[in-house]
Amino acid sequence: MDTTTADPLVGRLLDGRYRIESRIAQGGMATVYLALDIRLDRTVALKVMHRSLAADPAFVRRFIGEAKSVASLSHPNVVHVFDQGTDNDVVYLSMEYVPGRTLRDILRQRGRLPAREALEILIPVLAALGAAHQAGMVHRDVKPENVLMTDDGRVKVVDFGLARAIEATNQTRTGMMIGTIGYMAPEQVMTGAADVRSDVYAAGIMLFELVTGEQPYDGETPMSVAYRHVHDTVPAPSSLVPEVPQLVDALVAHATAREPADRPKDATAMLVRAVESHRALPRTTTPPVSGAHSLPPQHFAVSGAASVPQAAPGHTLIQPRAEVPQRRGFRPHWLLVTLAAVMVVAVGFTGWFFSRPELVGVPNVAGQNLAVAEKNIAALGLQARKGESEYSEKVAEGLVIATDPGAEVQLEKGSTVTLTLSLGPERIVVPNVANMNGNDARAAIAAAGLTVGSVKRLANNEVERDKVIRTSPQVGEKVKKGAKVDIFVSAGLVMPDVSGMPKDEAAGYLGAQGFQVQVNEVDDDAEPCTVIAQSPKAKTEVDQGAPVMVTVSRCQVDFWQWFRGGDRDGDGDDDSEARDDQQFALVPGVIGKDVRDAKAELEALGFKVRVQRLGNGGVVQFQRPLPNSERPPGTTVYLWQ
Known part of the structure; x- marks a missing residue:
């Protein structure tokens, strides 16, 4: 079965940006996919964390923080991290895609490596x-x-920072050790703590494996291997493979000392030792043929440029030796010979010293314009080359963002320094997604390099339901790359709220909206002839011409009889005790006025005001009590806009 095609993520567009093409590899913590960044039109490697990790909030928080730190680490021997994000239940890391193989693949294919080649791999790792x-x-x-x-x-x-992020998960709190047991330093095994010297230890174990083809410890269980890391001393690689040079033995021993204080203080210190060892190794070393059954070294003799097998022990070859007549006369003076040798060495050293290339440090030209930067670089005997330009929020357009190599790096005179210039802040034009459905609008916004913010539904009789009405910021506005764009989607026709409205006004308004209105009167304690219920309920999405039932309190009840019955001011309290001495005021007509003006006018007369929204306008359409009605001060006047 093709597991790639069965993978549910293959073919999916993550976060509106990364289209997953195929699965590359799968591990205990994550799966790596080949993906296309449709925003920048480039191939990336997408590392997707397993669901058990993605479901842990502590891991996600730590993962995001570590991803930001790793993204700031710019080095030619580090896989560059471009981006991190989440898409529902998917937590991912977007990285530089590096076509090739892992060092593990190479070890499986070739077995052990010659010492020089092993160091040539280890040195950039240490860098x-x-x-x-x-x-x-x-x-x-x-x-x-x-x-x-x-x-x-x-x-x-x-995978810088991934192990640290995993330390925050529930898995570590239930006893899971972070790291690979074959490479874990004693302090990691004992306490779970790790520092730069723990990385040095692991690098030493890896060098051991490169030159011997196997790890120093094996065991039936991971815990037995861990025990040996804590209590044993890593053997010399030459004890397994005799041709491993003593320089490599010494480097492995120093890096894998059980006490962290006895190791190189960090990877840079180990790098210096590795470079020195590499320089000291003879260049004539030839790698062994993988799988060949070679004779021991003592069975080979060098004759000119060829190696020929010697006779095996027990078969003696006798060859007569010609007599060479002894010459008498001049004997060399050993003091003169020694002085001559010293002079040869001195002359050779002097030639080497004065023939060394002159090194200069790359100047810091960040923030300078191209002409000034080129002049400053040329003044040191270096050549400047304009590289690709990049957008920057911090560096103005046309100024230098960075150099490659970076500032203070030592170069031979005449070397080239590449300048990265700023294009200034990148701004994206908000695309026009009006009348698109929600999914198409999301894709268009993501393709433009922006992020979809909130999605809100609004009542709208003019735009088809589920289609986009507008965005915020509006179409055509220029915003920062990745900025959020809110989408407003049409809910179509929405049932208005007419509760509390006088019967005739409610029926007239709903009829004008295209509804088929039916009125039902019932006995109720509410103000006579006002709406006490409606079906469908307010704010329900409905179709044009839908039937509507409004229930009103019975209109035949005498208003003043109802009013004297208890509740005069409409606040639901029994006011019957004060009905004989209550003063009345005339409720003015405010229909057609601005809601804010109407509210101020009514409150100035001592009335309370409650505003209910029917549409998007700001003008009063209906009121209750009706204009010119008499009500006591403190009565609540309802306005519909």
Whole structure:
């Protein structure tokens, strides 16, 4: 069965931006997919966390924080992190796509590597770790699976910060150790704590595996391996593979010391040792043929440029030796010989010293315009080259954002420095999504480089239900890349709220809206001839011409009889005790006036005011009590706008 086609994420558009093309790899914490960033039209690797992690709020919070830190880590041997995000139940990381294989794949295929080649792989790994350590970051899971080898021979380290994010999950609180047991430092096994020297330990174990083809410890269970990390001393690689140089033995021993204080202080310190060891190794070393059954080294003798097998022990070859007549006469003076040798060495050193290339530091030209930056770079004997420009919220258009290599990096004179110039702040025009359905509008906004904010439904008789009415910010406005755009979608015709409205006004208004109105009168304590119920209920989405039932309190009841019965001011309280000495005021007509003006006028006369909304206008359409009605001060006047 093709597991890629069965994967539910393949073919899905994540966050309106990343279209997942295929599955690349699957691990214990995450699955890696090949995806297309439709916004920038580039291929990326998308690492999707497993659901057990994505469901843990502590992991998601830590994951986002670590992703931001890793994204700021710019180094040629670190897989660059572009973005992180969530889409419902999916938590993902968008990274640089590196075509090639993992170091684990190479070890499976080739077995152990020659010492020089092993160090040539380890050195860029240590450079990447050193950059992270100087930035205050610890990898926590250094192993061949997290080292990528590109098709053109470059080395990249991946998964910085992931282990630290996982430490915040419920899984770690239930006893799960973070890291890979074969590479875990003793302090990680004992306490779970890790620092830069824990990464150094793991790098030492990885070097051991590169030159021997296997890890130093094996066991039937992970705990037995962990026990050996804590209590044993990592053996010398040469004890398994005799041709491993002593320099590599010493480097492994230093890096894998059980006490952290006895190791190199960080990956940069180990990098210095690794470079020194690499320089000291002979270049004539030839890698062993994988799988070949070679004779021991003592069975080979060098003759010119070829190696020929010697006779096996027990078969003695006798060859007569020609007599060479002894010469008498001149004997060399050893002091002169020694002085001559010293002079040769001195002359050679002097030639090497004065032939060394002159190094200069790259100047810091960030924030300068192109002409000034080129002048400052040329003044140091370097060449400036204009690279690709980038948008920047902090650096004005036309000024230098950064250089490659960065400031203070030592280069030979004549080397080229690439300048990245600013395009200024990137601004996106809000697209026109009016009359689109919700999904199409979301896709169009995401394709423009923006983010969909809230989606609100509004009553609207003119725009078809479920179609977009407008956006905020409005179409054509220029906003920051990634800014939120709110969508307002038509709910079509919505049942208006006519509760409390006089019967005739309610029936007339609903009829004008196209409803088929039926009025039902019942006995009720409410003010006579006012709406006490309606069906469908207010704010329900309905179709044009739908039947509507309004229930009103019986109109035949004498108003003054009802009024004297108890509730005079409409607040629901019994006012019958004060009915004989109550003063009355005339309720003015405010229909057609601005709601704010009408409210102020009524409150100035001592009335309370309650406003109910029928549409989007700000003008009074109906009122209760009706104009010119007599009511005591404090009575509530209802206005419909």
